[in-house]
Amino acid sequence: MSKPHTTIRTIRAAVALAMLSLCAVVSAAEPAWVTKSNANAKLVLKVMAKYAPEGASGLGVDGYDEQITDLSRDHFEQTNKDIRAVIAELQKRRKAETDVKIRQDIDILIGSAEDQMRAAGLERKYFVPFDNLADQLFGVVRQTLDPRIPKERQKTLLVRLQKYAGLAKGYRPSTELAVERLQERLKANTNLIGPFKDEVEQAINDSPTLIKGIKDLLSKSELQGWEPSFAALETQLTAYNEHVKKQILSRARKDHRLPAEVYANNLRQFGVDISPQELIAKALTSFAEIRNQMNITAGLIARERKLANPDYRAVMAELKKQQVAPEQVMPLYADRLAQIEAAVRAQNIVSLPARKAVIRMASTAESAAQPAPHMNPPRLIGNTGEYGEFVLTAGMPPDAKGKTLAFDDFTHEAATWTLTAHEARPGHELQFAKMIETGVSTARAVFAFNSVNVEGWALYAEAEMQPYEPLDGQLFALQARMQRAARAFLDPMVNLGEITPEGVKAFLMDEVGLSEGMATQEMQRYTFRAPGQATSYFYGYQRLMETRQAAEVALRKKFNRQAFNDFVLAQGLVPPGLLRQAVLQEFVPAQR
Incomplete structure (x- = not known):
C-alpha cells in the first residue's frame, strides 16, 4: 500500500485518483534511443520499487509482486538520500549524452525526482500522516485481480495478504505499523495539521464498503486459501477504522484549505x-x-x-x-x-x-x-x-x-x-x-x-x-x-x-x-x-489548442488534422512545452 510521502509522483497520483498510472512498453521495433533512455529510467524505477513495490508491480515491473510497502520504520531521510543519488547519476549521464531526445528524457527524470522530494518535504512539514488503509488495500487487490493480469501473477496476492495481515514470518499487521508511524510523527512534531474532517468522515464511512469489496473480489477470483488472511485483515481494518474515529477524527481540521505553498505545489504536480x-x-x-x-x-x-x-x-x-x-x-x-x-x-x-x-x-x-x-x-x-x-x-x-x-x-x-x-x-x-x-x-x-x-x-x-x-x-x-x-x-x-x-x-x-x-x-x-x-x-x-493553432498558422492549407493528431499521440505524455517544441520542430517541417 503506497504511502504518499514515500513514493514517486506517478504512484502518488495513482493512489489518489485510482487512474492513469503509466509506464513504457518495450516494442519489437524499439528505437535505439528509447532503449538507451529506458536504461536511465531504470535508476528511478528502482527507487520507486524499493519504497512502493505495489505501485511498481502495478506498472508491470517484474520482481516485486510479493513485496509490500515497509511501514515498520520511517523512510523519509533514506528515500531522499536515494533520490539525490539518482539525480546526481542522471546529471552525470546528461553531460556525456549527445542525443537530444535522451537529454530531454533525462531532464524529465530529474524533474520528476525533484518534484517527489519537494512534495514529500511539504507533506512532512505540515501534515499528520493519515493512511486510508481500506482504500489502499482495496486498490492493491483490485489492481492484482484485474482480469487483464495473467493468472500466475494474480496468485502473488496471497503472499501480500499474509504480509499485510502479519501472518507471514517477520511481518506485523500493517494497521499496527500505521498507528505506530502516526504516533511517532505526533511525538516528533506536535504542530502538525490534521486531515480535513470531511475526508476522514468519508473514509470512515467508506471503509465497510471497501472491505466488502475486497472480499467480493477474492470470492470471484480463482485464488485458493485467501480466507484466513482476509479474516484477519477484516478484523484489523475494522479495528483500524475505530482507531481513525478516535485518534484521527479528533485531530481533523474543519478548514478544508491547504497551506498556500502546498496548494501551489499541487498545481505544479x-x-x-x-x-x-x-x-x-x-x-x-x-x-x-x-x-x-x-x-x-x-x-x-x-x-x-x-x-x-x-x-x-x-x-x-x-x-x-x-x-x-x-x-x-x-x-x-x-x-x-x-x-x-x-x-x-x-x-x-x-x-x-x-x-x-x-x-x-x-x-x-x-x-x-x-x-x-x-x-x-x-x-x-x-x-x-x-x-x-x-x-x-x-x-x-x-x-x-x-x-x-x-x-x-x-x-x-x-x-x-x-x-x-x-x-x-x-x-x-x-x-x-x-x-x-x-x-x-x-x-x-x-x-x-x-x-x-x-x-x-x-x-x-x-x-x-x-x-x-x-x-x-x-x-x-x-x-x-x-x-x-x-x-x-x-x-x-x-x-x-x-x-x-x-x-x-x-x-x-x-x-x-x-x-x-x-x-x-x-x-x-x-x-x-x-x-x-x-x-x-x-x-x-x-x-x-494553442499548439494546434500554431501548427495551423505555420502550415495553412498544408495542415492535416489526422496527421497532427496521430503525431501528438505518438509523443507519449510529454508536457505542453515539449509537445509544442516537437510539433514546431518536427511535425511542421515534415508536413512542409
Whole structure:
C-alpha cells in the first residue's frame, strides 16, 4: 500500500485518483534511443520499487509482486538520500549524452525526482500522516485481480495478504505499523495539521464498503486459501477504522484549505505552471463564452422540440428526463462508441485500431474508491495485449449521515456522446492504446505524466467530436467543457477561501446543471480527494489548442488534422512545452 510521502509522483497520483498510472512498453521495433533512455529510467524505477513495490508491480515491473510497502520504520531521510543519488547519476549521464531526445528524457527524470522530494518535504512539514488503509488495500487487490493480469501473477496476492495481515514470518499487521508511524510523527512534531474532517468522515464511512469489496473480489477470483488472511485483515481494518474515529477524527481540521505553498505545489504536480489568480481569470472568461454558446445551442433545441423555456439550464433539465433504463445503459454506450468511431473514420480525425474498446459498470466498492466515470488504464510494461477500459459509475457512496446521492448526468441519451469521446475514443482509451502499439520511452510515459498532459488530450477529443454529434449531444459537450472551465476557477477559489464548499456545490448544480451527486463528488475533489487536479482539464486543453493553432498558422492549407493528431499521440505524455517544441520542430517541417 503506497504511502504518499514515500513514493514517486506517478504512484502518488495513482493512489489518489485510482487512474492513469503509466509506464513504457518495450516494442519489437524499439528505437535505439528509447532503449538507451529506458536504461536511465531504470535508476528511478528502482527507487520507486524499493519504497512502493505495489505501485511498481502495478506498472508491470517484474520482481516485486510479493513485496509490500515497509511501514515498520520511517523512510523519509533514506528515500531522499536515494533520490539525490539518482539525480546526481542522471546529471552525470546528461553531460556525456549527445542525443537530444535522451537529454530531454533525462531532464524529465530529474524533474520528476525533484518534484517527489519537494512534495514529500511539504507533506512532512505540515501534515499528520493519515493512511486510508481500506482504500489502499482495496486498490492493491483490485489492481492484482484485474482480469487483464495473467493468472500466475494474480496468485502473488496471497503472499501480500499474509504480509499485510502479519501472518507471514517477520511481518506485523500493517494497521499496527500505521498507528505506530502516526504516533511517532505526533511525538516528533506536535504542530502538525490534521486531515480535513470531511475526508476522514468519508473514509470512515467508506471503509465497510471497501472491505466488502475486497472480499467480493477474492470470492470471484480463482485464488485458493485467501480466507484466513482476509479474516484477519477484516478484523484489523475494522479495528483500524475505530482507531481513525478516535485518534484521527479528533485531530481533523474543519478548514478544508491547504497551506498556500502546498496548494501551489499541487498545481505544479498536476502540470499547471501558472498562478492560481491567472488560472481563475482565464477560466472565468472561458466560462462566460461557453455559456453564450450553450444558450445558442439550447435555443435551437427548444425551437426544434417546441420547449417553452430556451435557457440552457431549462433545456438540459428537460433532456435529462430521458433517463435510460439500467439494462439499456451498456448497450447505449456501445452504440454511441460505434457511431463516434464511424464519424472519426469518415472525417479523418485520427487513426483508430480495428479492435473494440471495452466499457463496463463499476462495482459499489469501485464507486466508493472513485465516484466519477473514468478510464482504467492497461499495464504498459509486460503488456500481453491488454488495453484500457472505460468504467461507468452509478453514484456517490453514502455520506456520513447515510444519504446516498445518485447521478443522472451520464444515464440519459444526450450525455453519452461526449463522455464516450472523453473516456473511450478518441480520448483516453485511444491515448493509452497508441502508447502500447507504438512504444514510447519510460520517461515520456511515466515520469512526464501529469493530469494536464492526459486530460488535455481527452477534452480536446471531446471538442474534435462535437461538430459531428446531434444538437442535444452538442449541448452536453458544451456543458462538459463548461464544467471544466468552472473547475479551473472553483478549485483555486475554494482553496484560497474565496468561496465555500457549499457555494461550490450550489454553483455547479445551478449554473452548470450537475446532479447533487455529481456536484458533491466535484466539491470533494476540490477540497480533499485531489485539490488542484480538476484544473488540469481546462489548462491542458488550452495548451493543446494553442499548439494546434500554431501548427495551423505555420502550415495553412498544408495542415492535416489526422496527421497532427496521430503525431501528438505518438509523443507519449510529454508536457505542453515539449509537445509544442516537437510539433514546431518536427511535425511542421515534415508536413512542409
